[in-house]
Amino acid sequence: MKFIDEYRDAHAARQFSEGLHRITTKPWTIMEVCGGQTHSIVKFGIDELLPPAITLVHGPGCPVCVTPLEKIEKAIEIAATPNVLFCSFGDMLRVPGASRDLLAVKAEGGDVRIVYSPLDALKLAMDNPEREVVFFAVGFETTAPANAMAVYQAAQKDVRNFSLLVSHVLVPPAMEAILSFPEHRVQGFLAAGHVCAVMGYWEYEPIAARYHVPIVVTGFEPVDILQGIYMCIRQLEEGRAEVENQYARSVNKAGNQPAQKLIREVFRVVPRQWRGIGEIPQSGLGLEEKYARFDAETRFGVAHHTADEPAECISGLILQGIKKPFECPAFGGRCTPERPMGATMVSSEGACAAYYHYRRKS
Numbered sequence: 001m002k003f004i005d006e007y008r009d010a011h012a013a014r015q016f017s018e019g020l021h022r023i024t025t026k027p028w029t030i031m032e033v034c035g036g037q038t039h040s041i042v043k044f045g046i047d048e049l050l051p052p053a054i055t056l057v058h059g060p061g062c063p064v065c066v067t068p069l070e071k072i073e074k075a076i077e078i079a080a081t082p083n084v085l086f087c088s089f090g091d092m093l094r095v096p097g098a099s100r101d102l103l104a105v106k107a108e109g110g111d112v113r114i115v116y117s118p119l120d121a122l123k124l125a126m127d128n129p130e131r132e133v134v135f136f137a138v139g140f141e142t143t144a145p146a147n148a149m150a151v152y153q154a155a156q157k158d159v160r161n162f163s164l165l166v167s168h169v170l171v172p173p174a175m176e177a178i179l180s181f182p183e184h185r186v187q188g189f190l191a192a193g194h195v196c197a198v199m200g201y202w203e204y205e206p207i208a209a210r211y212h213v214p215i216v217v218t219g220f221e222p223v224d225i226l227q228g229i230y231m232c233i234r235q236l237e238e239g240r241a242e243v244e245n246q247y248a249r250s251v252n253k254a255g256n257q258p259a260q261k262l263i264r265e266v267f268r269v270v271p272r273q274w275r276g277i278g279e280i281p282q283s284g285l286g287l288e289e290k291y292a293r294f295d296a297e298t299r300f301g302v303a304h305h306t307a308d309e310p311a312e313c314i315s316g317l318i319l320q321g322i323k324k325p326f327e328c329p330a331f332g333g334r335c336t337p338e339r340p341m342g343a344t345m346v347s348s349e350g351a352c353a354a355y356y357h358y359r360r361k362s
């Protein structure tokens with residue numbers, strides 16, 4: 001299949017693997033930011049093709065995993081409210097809250113629906129004017145344009161029974177936060193190709209310069225990831241710290257300008273809680289003042305709810321690249337995809353779920 005086969009080509013993969021063995025002279029630790037990349041690395045055994053001196057650690061780029069517990073609790077409370085039609089992407093339904101998840105609300109009679117686009121939720125609001133329709137707007141810069149479009153269209157059409165529970169997060173502030181942790185061990189990044197398809201990669205250049213880390217914009221197929229790692233290691237070995245673009249078939253430096261304009265129209269940058277990590281300044285998106293009437297937290301009076309993480313779950317350390325899933329005492333025993341304790345076991349992009357599915361113990 002075009003655009004798949006050439007990026008899963010065994011000969012090309014072997015060439016990058018051999019190249020890495022040739023150029024690597026000392027230990028290096030690289031973080032892939034995106035959960036989709038983590039999944040590919042574990043699924044295809046990419047880390048097993050690397051020289052032993054290269055360590056891959058898994059970053060916070062799974063939106064389901066980093067949505068804070070208190071936001072899940074708010075979603076559950078809103079979804080259980082009479083007359084609410086609560087819409088979400090499917091993988092949020094099984095994320096455990098403090099006592100239950102959205103699927104349990106649905107089982108108890110709540111009207112919780114899986115949609116594939118926020119525009120589907122907006123249509124439901126227009127078709128059901130007597131109901132309150134809420135969309136759970138999670139994700140990185142990749143999902144922000146569609147969510148912004150839903151709010152923009154709701155405002156244009158004066159749809160008053162539609163709102164968003166917003167939990168958007170931004171990648172560059174998270175990378176800076178990770179580099180600021182005293183225990184961090186990240187020496188280079190693979191940046192998420194799909195985020196950069198929207199935002200470009202101009203935001204990463206000050207980070208590479210300030211922290212002296214190479215950042216390689218990378219795709220998601222095995223050859224993409226091996227090439228991204230090769231480009232990153234080559235920079236490290238040569239003492240360079242630049243932003244390079246492995247994913248040039250989809251990404252340019254400026255990104256998708258109309259999408260960025262729409263994001264700026266509807267959202268503003270705000271501080272945001274990250275599950276397992278805590279608050280990162282200026283790391284999220286909230287609704288702009290002129291769209292504040294679409295904010296579900298205000299509409300349903302849940303803005304000040306808080307919740308505590310289960311003490312045993314070390315997903316925060318995993319998302320910072322400090323620990324691996326198999327180092328968690330609950331991994332594969334008390335915590336499995338069927339009975340997840342933390343968000344990194346729920347989503348297919350979560351590091352714990354990826355290690356569990358592919359039976360990885362190292």
Ligand code: SF4
Binds near residue numbers: 312336340341342
């Ligand atoms: S295995 Fe479960 S409890 Fe342990 S870090 Fe992963 S999600 Fe948390």
